[in-house]
Amino acid sequence: MDAFDVSNKGVWYPLNLLADAHLLEYHERSKHRVNCYAPGPMGLDWATQPDPFRVFHSAPRMGLPLAADTLATRYNELRRGVLPPAQKFDISTLAILFELSLGLSAWKSYGAQRWALRCNPSSGNLHPTEGYLLCPALSGVSGGVHHYLSRDHVLEHRAAIDDPQWDEAFRGSGVLVGITSIHWREAWKYGMRAWRYCQHDCGHVIAALSYAAAALGWQTRLMEAAGDDVVTNLLGLNRDEDFCVDEAEVADALLWIGDPERLPDLERMRTALNQATWHGSANPLSPGHVTWPDIDSIQRATYKSCTREPTPRHLEPRPLPGLPALDLSFARIARQRxxxxxxxxxxxxxxxxxxxxxxxxxxxxxxxxxxxxxxxxxxxxxxxxxxxxxxxxxxxxxxxxxxxxxxxxxxxxxxxxxxxxxxxxxxxxxxxxxxxxxxxxxxxxxxxxxxxxxxxxxxxxxxxxxxxxxxxxxxxxxxxxxxxxxxxxxxxxxxxxxxxxxxxxxxxxxxxxxxxxxxxxxxxxxxxxxxxxxxxxxxxxxxxxxx
Incomplete structure (x- = not known):
């Protein structure tokens, strides 16, 4: 069993026990209490407020059509499990997937101030979450790794891959969406507790993608067996030269959107990535930063290695939920949230x-x-x-x-x-x-x-x-x-x-x-x-x- 001398005094502890200790310490220290809130900034430094939009400068861009209004799916159908026939994967359907999950839902203003709202909610509207598309060559979309920039509704082509193994790894049955977090965006306002909020936001995004995919007739599965290193490599998050030191992205989740019976071959994808051509460097989000060591500690403590594929759960049939008061299209309800x-x-x-x-x-x-x-x-x-x-x-x-x-x-x-x-x-x-x-x-x-x-x-x-x-x-x-x-x-x-x-x-x-x-x-x-x-x-x- 791996072990570590936590005190440098010759007392060795199993690594899993250390992770438990760091987890419990963070959980307790990040609690709000009636007489004492969790550690946070003493005030908001508006000069260093992070840019809510990550841009990869010099990466080729692919504009996406605003096609969500062509979608006929009703929200009540989705909540009752009645999905439409699966649409093909192409630039129009993928544009809808991102528009109704990670896309903007409105701009708001007060006086001279203006800010964007998105279909996915976020603590303080700070949006630490980023989304990536991994796909084979499709109609209108080049194969490789793309970053979704919600502000402009475009895909930024981060990695171009000319290797047949890449396309073959998808088995012709779906695409992957990667989810990451930039902890600094939340920590700027919320300090230590920000890591919790980044995880909440990741959950909201998983659900938002699941609903949007279902509206197109697609199933969604969390690639639970994949380890953090695998997701990091697939999304190019390990390319330190492309990111600012204090504004790194960390891997959260990888979602398979497509046929749940034909999951992709992640190892073949990693092999194909060795021949990829990477483009772009991340824009600086803030001119200054504050370090929160507890966030780094809990991220390390909750590191996930590769695990076995989970056993599929057995769900008993349930009666359908009653009809809601309003019969809204999914496109409308996703954007009016x-x-x-x-x-x-x-x-x-x-x-x-x-x-x-x-x-x-x-x-x-x-x-x-x-x-x-x-x-x-x-x-x-x-x-x-x-x-x-x-x-x-x-x-x-x-x-x-x-x-x-x-x-x-x-x-x-x-x-x-x-x-x-x-x-x-x-x-x-x-x-x-x-x-x-x-x-x-x-x-x-x-x-x-x-x-x-x-x-x-x-x-x-x-x-x-x-x-x-x-x-x-x-x-x-x-x-x-x-x-x-x-x-x-x-x-x-x-x-x-x-x-x-x-x-x-x-x-x-x-x-x-x-x-x-x-x-x-x-x-x-x-x-x-x-x-x-x-x-x-x-x-x-x-x-x-x-x-």
Missing amino acids: RSAVNFDAKARITDAAFFSMLACLLARSDTPPWNALTSLAEVHPVLLVHRVDGLEPGLYVLVRDPGALPPLRQSMRPEWLWRKTGPDYLPLYLLLPYDLRGAAKLICCHQDIAADSCFALGMLARFEIALKQPWRYRHLFWECGILGQALYLEAEAAGLSATGIGCFFDDEMHGLLGVQNHNWQSLYHFTIGGAVADPRLSAFPPYEVQP
């Missing part, structure tokens, strides 16, 4: 609509966004219900995997009711009937939006699996982000709005539930309600106005 800033404390939702939303958080075979994952559900929403007609206000939990019910009950307060509530097919349990608006506001860093909603929730993750396999810490946050993206779209379809909440007092939530150890931890919070529009802001179409 917004993160609410304030709620009106008046909007209500029916219990039927609430149950329908929750049903979409349960995995169903080949249904987005859960078709991207092959592992069992490890994150379970704990709901603080305020304004749901026909449902008693109180504390509820949605147990997304039946095998999690016994350990969840054992880890929480013994006095909880655990009363089955709602339709038979929905694993929803009432723990405590009570008005929890004050508790929701307190837990979410005293933010009114958690109390003024129809309901708020915390995402309780099986943290113990990360202590055994530290790379799963990242995957738990991704699962939270995927849940969040599903809730965003469900809120829009219900005529409401939603917002993810990264600022919450971790242990206040645990104290409410009675969680006393690290078997379970709350990793993300969320809230849905009636948004209050800000009349001071002006909005513009995404690709008709440039700053």
Whole structure:
């Protein structure tokens, strides 16, 4: 077993135990507490605010058509697993894939300030996530590695590959999308806790890509067996000469979009890359930087090596979710999604609509966004219900995997009711009937939006699996982000709005539930309600106005 002398005093520890220790240290140090927030910048240095758009200067560009409005797919079809016939992979369909997942959704302005919104949400609208396309030669698209620049809706050709092994590795059945993070973009504002938010954003992107791919009739699978080194090499992130020292990108995930029964040969792709011609160098994002060693430490601690392909999960058939209030096209709902800033404390939702939303958080075979994952559900929403007609206000939990019910009950307060509530097919349990608006506001860093909603929730993750396999810490946050993206779209379809909440007092939530150890931890919070529009802001179409 590999070992390391952590103290240079002749005391040797297995590397996996060191990773556990660094993980737990980061997790505890990055918690917000009522009397002390996690370490962050003392103030915002606006002169060093990172550029939200990464550009590879001198890389050949390929303009993409704005074709999303030609897509007929309805959102309700996707949420019920009714996908259209698979379209062919070409420049038009790939343009739609990126436009409705990582593309811009609008520009907004206030006075002289102007900023972009995207289909994928991000903490503080800072967007640490970058997207890459890896593809064989297709109609209108050269084979190789491309970076997607959302600002201009173009592909930047990072690596040109003239080797038949590259095209053969895709087996004629799909493309790959790589997801990376630039931690500095989030750390500029949020400091140590920024790494958590980068992982949330990665989860949102996985879900956004899964929905957009499904709208084109394509399935999505996370390439879970691939190690970080493999993804790093495939995306060219190991080419230090192409990046600024303090603005490196790190590998997050690799998604296969296409036939899930014919996965690509990553080793053949890596071999073909040896003959690639690389183009472009990354633009500097900031004139100055602040180093957060804890972020580097947790990134190293959660390093993932290559693992075996996971055993496919068996999903029991589930009833289809009820129809939402609005029947929207997927293109419209993907672009109208917004993160609410304030709620009106008046909007209500029916219990039927609430149950329908929750049903979409349960995995169903080949249904987005859960078709991207092959592992069992490890994150379970704990709901603080305020304004749901026909449902008693109180504390509820949605147990997304039946095998999690016994350990969840054992880890929480013994006095909880655990009363089955709602339709038979929905694993929803009432723990405590009570008005929890004050508790929701307190837990979410005293933010009114958690109390003024129809309901708020915390995402309780099986943290113990990360202590055994530290790379799963990242995957738990991704699962939270995927849940969040599903809730965003469900809120829009219900005529409401939603917002993810990264600022919450971790242990206040645990104290409410009675969680006393690290078997379970709350990793993300969320809230849905009636948004209050800000009349001071002006909005513009995404690709008709440039700053």
